[in-house]
Amino acid sequence: MASDMFSCPCCLRFKFSPEEIEQRYRSQEIDKMIEKEKHSFRRQVKLLLLGAGESGKSTFLKQMRIIHGIKFEPELIREYKQVIYQNIVKGMKVLVDARNKLDIPWEHPVNNDNGEYILKYDNSLVLDTRLFTHYAPTLGDLWKDSGIKRAFERRREFQLSDSVQYFLDNIDRISRVVSPQYCPYHCPYGPDYIPTNRDILHARKATKGISEFTIPIHNIPFRFVDVGGQRSQRQKWFQCFDSVTSILFLVSSSEFDQVLVEDRKTNRLEESRNIFDTIVNNLIFRGVSIILFLNKTDLLAEKLKSGETSIRWFFPDYSGDEKKLADVQTFLLEYFRSVKRDPKKPLFYHFTTAVDTENIKVVFNAVKDTILHRNLESLMLQ
Ligand SMILES: Nc1nc2c(ncn2[C@@H]2O[C@H](COP(=O)(O)OP(=O)(O)O)[C@@H](O)[C@H]2O)c(=O)[nH]1
Ligand SMILES: [Mg+2]
CATH class of the missing domain: 3.40.50.300 (P-loop containing nucleotide triphosphate hydrolases)
Known part of the structure; x- marks a missing residue:
């Protein structure tokens, strides 16, 4: 009640000097600010x-x-791209290894060599776009082989990351590289693959x-x-x-x-x-x-x-x-x-x-x- 009376300008005019009124206003403002601060602190x-x-x-x-x-920063998107490349190649290595151990026959015998080739990839090597696109056609061929598909169906018997299927199903899009001379926008590196939000959501990094x-x-x-x-x-x-x-x-x-x-x-x-x-x-x-x-x-x-x-x-x-x-x-x-x-x-x-x-x-x-x-x-x- 009392504070309502003080805040009414007409009543204040008769009781206090203009300086006093100004001071009171200022102190009311400060009280409000403190109250707001307290509130926002608690509301975290x-x-x-x-x-x-x-x-x-x-x-x-x-x-x-x-x-x-x-938005994900460009630097972070570049990092996710690396993670996605790693997820795919390591995932295929796990599948090839599991196929071997589970003794599942290849649909296409040529994939035996392809599988051996992927198994030789050293996990500590940096998988840049050049290296990944080098592996991509082989990865695509292996994913189509019914031997790898069968190993995939038995994935509960070994450790395979959940996103491997999503990425391998999208391998053509992910391995797309347009060399500079073919880029319609003449950009220096070509409109290569850029991970979408959906790809980023599937990227697995512990x-x-x-x-x-x-x-x-x-x-x-x-x-x-x-x-x-x-x-x-x-x-x-x-x-x-x-x-x-x-x-x-x-x-x-x-x-x-x-x-x-x-x-x-x-x-x-x-x-x-x-x-x-x-x-x-x-x-x-x-x-x-x-x-x-x-x-x-x-x-x-x-x-x-x-x-x-x-x-x-x-x-x-x-x-x-x-x-x-x-x-x-x-x-x-x-x-x-x-x-x-x-x-x-x-x-x-x-x-x-x-x-x-x-x-x-x-x-x-x-x-x-x-x-x-x-x-x-x-x-x-x-
Ligand atoms: N299909 C599918 N994949 C998921 C789901 N939730 C997480 N994942 C994937 O599972 C993997 C592990 O998820 P992550 O968030 O890294 O797990 P964290 O260890 O608990 O942080 C990633 O590859 C995710 O994309 C989901 O609901 N469905
Ligand atoms: Mg995590």
Whole structure:
């Protein structure tokens, strides 16, 4: 009440000198500024991306850039191009090696020599455009061979990165090089292949250490913290555990029939659930909202459709329809939800495909609402 009276210019005129009025105005402005500062400080949102290796944490962060219009810098795009070249050649080496070990016959015997040639590629060599385009026709021929296709179908028996199929299906586009004299724009290097956002989303490079990226969303800084997920990287996680608003925990839901890269024997889903157990039941995160992403829905759907594997072989208590996506998803959700010890702690969840921008747009909108709503609730309690 009192402050309303003071702010009314007509009343003030009769009580105070012009200097006093000016001073009061200035102090009111300062109060407002302090209030605003306090508010914006409290409103910073820190999101921790957690989950086992290859669950999709870094891909989700790339989507945050894409969705919020923050372009990848040209230098970063060049780096991704290298990563993509590496993903393809190393992926084909794994497939050729697996074909040999699994004793699968070649469809075209000439590919025996092609395979040997690719196996000789030394992983430490820098794969520049020149070297990659040299390998490209051989890679294309090998990918068409039914022997390699069969090895690919048996990929759960060895370690193959999930994006290899996407890149090999796109090898013609990725290996396109126009030599300078043929470039219609006469540019010095020709309009060579430039990775698209979709290609960048599929590029796989294991995260080492901790990487952060802040994006202002509705004027609130959203600080995303991405970490390495493999066993050797996890001891670094606790360094980023303070002042967390929300944890986005990613699970690769298509991995029910795969084993870990780290020891080649532990079931990947089991490992993922053990990590989830230590996070969701951790007292440090008592007031932190935890959002579970059952990711790689596209790959899970494909796997179930292929009929080459069954969740029941790995989880004998599965009682749903082995081919039905919704049944498997319900089972997986329960598999994770059941480790949560505090029944009062809410668990939010989404079925996601991190490489699909439209899907992540919808999911992130819902996540944002959850986070801001919960943040508001906790602010009101303070
Ligand atoms: N098809 C498909 N691939 C995905 C999905 N999420 C991630 N990937 C791919 O899986 C690989 C591992 O993802 P990444 O984000 O690096 O996992 P991280 O170790 O948790 O950071 C990358 O090649 C991604 O492109 C998904 O939902 N569907
Ligand atoms: Mg990562």
